[in-house]
Amino acid sequence: MVRVLSAIEQQVGAQLKTRSHPLVPPASLSIGTIRGGIATNVVADWCEATIDRRTLPGENLPEAIAEIERVLAQLEKEDRTLQTDVEVLQSGPALETSQETHIVRVAQEIARELHLSPDVVGYPQASDGRFFAERGVPTIIVGPGSPEVAHTPDEFVEIDDVLTAAQFYALLAKRMLTEREDAITRQHGNAKQSTPGPGS
DSSP states (O other), rough: OOOHHHHHHHHHHHHTTOOSSSSSSEEEEEEEEEEEEEEESSSSSEEEEEEEOOOOOTTOOOHHHHHHHHHHHHHHHOHHHHHOOOOOOOOOOOOOTTTHHHHHHHHHHHHTTTTTOOOOOOOOSOOOOOHHHHHTTOOOOOSSOGGGTTSSSTTTOHHHHHHHHHHHHHHHHHHHHHHHHHHHHHHHHHHHEEEOOTTO
C-alpha cells in the first residue's frame, strides 16, 4: 500500500499543484485513513485506504477518478500480484456562481449598506450549496464565523456577527422577493394591456 499511495501522491498530487483557481486554493489530494490485516504478526492479504480529492470548479468526478485509476493500472502492469479497485464513497462537484449573476450583485449592494466587505471570495470547504447549484439555482455562500475555528473544540461565532448575518439574510430575501413580485406584476400588466377588447 505504501508503494500504491506514494505513486498516487507523486503522480496525481504533482499534477494537482499545477491547477489553480483565482478564488480558492489549488486542487488537492490527501490520504485520510489506511486499514488492513488482522494482526501484527500476520501478513495482510488486503489493505484499503481512503483519499480525499478536492476538485476545482471546472473539474469533474469521472476525470478525477480516471487520473487515479491510470496510476493503479500502471502499478498492476508492473506487479501482476497486485489487484486494485476504486470505490467512490461520497462526491460533490465544486460550486462556482458567476460574479455577474443578479443575486451576487444584490448581495454586494446589501453588504455595502451594512458596512461589510462586498468582495467575492472563495470558500474551500464543503457546503450544502452544491445541492442547489446542481439544480440550476444561482447560489452564494454567506454567513458568520471563521473557517479557521470550524470543527475545532473551541469553535465559536460572535453574537454580533450572527445578528448582522440575520439582518443580511432578511434584506436579501426581501429584495429578491420584491423584485420578483414587481416583475410578475409588470408581466400581468402587460398581458392585460395586450388583451383584445370586445368587438376588436
